[in-house]
Amino acid sequence: MTKSFIPNLRLPLIAAMIATLGAPALLAQVQTQRSPFQLRLPNLGGPSAAAGVATGAQRQADYIVAVVNSEPVTNNEVRARMLRTEQQMRQQAAPVPPRPEFARLVLERIINERAQLQLARENGVQVTESAVDDAVANVARQNQLSVDELRRRMTADGLAFSQFRGDLRNELLLTRVRERELEGRARISEQEIDQFLRDQESGTGASAMEINLAQILVAVPDNAGAAELATLQARAQLAAERARSGADFAGLVKEFSSVPGRGGDGQMGLAAADRYPPLFVEATQTVPIGGVTGPVRSGAGFHVLKVIEKKRAGMPGAAVNETRARHILLRPSAQLTEAAAIARLADFQKRIAAGQADFAALAREHSQDGSAKEGGDLGWASPGMFVPEFEERMNSLAPGQMSDPLVSRFGVHLLQVVERRTTKLAPREQREAIREMLREKKLDESYLTWSQEVRGRAYVEYREPPQ
Incomplete structure (x- = not known):
């Protein structure tokens, strides 16, 4: 019953990255999830992504939106992935970007995955039929179904079981090539552990603090003119003044914000400060718990930030x-x-x-x-x-x-x-716990660098934009 690798989707912080830097930040944060493979199918038995795509496909013919090293990416592929991703984000109460921006982000993710799959095949990485069978069985068990019941439910929802198996095969390929490429980049030295301990003792370094922030984002369109920009800034300033005067922040989020947060109250969740956008950390560094700062400007718009919680991070594994x-x-x-x-x-x-x-x-x-x-x-x-x-x-x-x-x-x-x-834990066990925590962080950082390298080596030709 030992643990197997199942990734976590840190959607509240994905929302924070969207809210800070806009589209490129969402792409970067999504890329840090080293494997998008998920065992549990969302809302199995409800309206399916495939059904939604099929409906759209009846209205317009499919077409190529991009070519990755001579391999096409179609509009229907992007639409299907958008529907699945949107469903997952809504289940986690994460905000969904405007549709044109969302389509661009999803297309870029598909391009990245396509380039990585091509690299896996070039390097001889393979997935056996038995491994795919095991993955299918895992999905069935996670949904408390037999494999035959899973197949029937998917067929009833308009999902092709062969396509489902193909998706699982690709996810397994992605996981294997990523693990093989990244393993050597995520070694943690004794000196890095010592530095972490010194940061903990002195209270310095982003990893030594945990914060929970709530935000009101007044989004600014990319093509906003000077007059519209001034109007939106004034709206953000009004929200900040009302927050400082003691108005209910959750109510202000509903009234002003483009990003509701996980519970509709604007909160992004308690996490190490280095997991938050640097802009947010810098703006709230001297703000006490319960305090409000802003509006501060980012690529996405104007932010009003409230410090919900701020504390020194506990020693991992103590x-x-x-x-x-x-x-x-x-x-x-x-x-x-x-x-x-x-x-x-x-x-x-x-x-x-x-x-x-x-x-x-x-x-x-x-x-x-x-x-x-x-x-x-x-x-x-x-x-x-x-x-x-x-x-x-x-x-x-x-x-x-x-x-x-x-x-x-x-x-x-x-x-x-x-x-x-x-x-x-004994001191040696504590150091091993710190090593594992730092290793996970380095894996995230290494994956982002590696994925950018793979993307940079790929020839990508954009055709018509996805719809």
């Missing part, structure tokens, strides 16, 4: 919350369907809750993994040791509480949390 849990695992097979496994574990759950059976005894008799002989005991686990779908459910349980049957990529689990504790 203490960890550990959980001791146990489980009963049933693996679906030809003899045991997933539905039957869920029903069997639900019966176990009722019997244990009623005092008619013992969890450990049932685990020894029925669990289909190495923990069975220990009564299902998984031992003490630190954050990140289990796959996300398992760990998320485990973290939601109180000690002594059982989950309903849980489907993961490994099978179906009946999970119970036994106890929790907070453990301090």
Whole structure:
């Protein structure tokens, strides 16, 4: 049940980058996500992206919008990706740019991916059919479906299953070529760890502070004239004055802002200061918690910023919350369907809750993994040791509480949390935790540099703009 690589989409900070620098910043931030591969399909069973594209395709013929090293990118490809991306961003309450700008951003992302896929093929990177099968099975499990049910649902929604497999294959190729190219660029030296520790002790450096900012953005169009610019600046100034006078900031966001933030209150979330745009950090450096500054000008418009939270970042890994849990695992097979496994574990759950059976005894008799002989005991686990779908459910349980049957990529689990504790790490373990944190940051930075290098070597010819 060890953890596998599943990327995080940091959409609130993507929104911050949009709000600061406009279109190029969104592209840069999207590029730092080293793998866009996502296991969970958004709103499976609802209106599909493919259906939306098909409707649009009936209104106009498809056409080529760009050529990447002689390989075409079509308008329908851009439209399909826009629909999927917009759905993901709206689920995360991230603002969606105006359509022409959004289309340009999505096209640039496709061009970058196309160039990277071509590089992967040139370097002999391959993905086997069994790896694609595993990825399909993972998606099905994440959505609590069998592969056959997933295929039926996608077909009913107008999605071609062969295209779905092709998309997964490409995502796996992208992940492999990126990991191969970036691994050597993300080594962390002992000197870098020492410098991080010195920054922490002195309170200097962006990584030593965490901030949560809320913003009101009065967007400025690219072609704004002097009169329109003055009007928009006056609007931003009015919003700032009302914020300083004590007006509800969330209400001002609704009234004035082009960017609602994740909860409609303009907030971008607590994060290390170096994860925020430098303009925001500089503008709020001396502003106390609850204070308001601005308007400040960026490529996107005028920003009014409020400091929601500001604190010194904790030492990574100084203490960890550990959980001791146990489980009963049933693996679906030809003899045991997933539905039957869920029903069997639900019966176990009722019997244990009623005092008619013992969890450990049932685990020894029925669990289909190495923990069975220990009564299902998984031992003490630190954050990140289990796959996300398992760990998320485990973290939601109180000690002594059982989950309903849980489907993961490994099978179906009946999970119970036994106890929790907070453990301090030894100095050597703390340094390793810092090393991993710095490595993740360097991977993000290295990916952006590498992707720009790959893009720079590609021949790109733009045709008609996407619609």
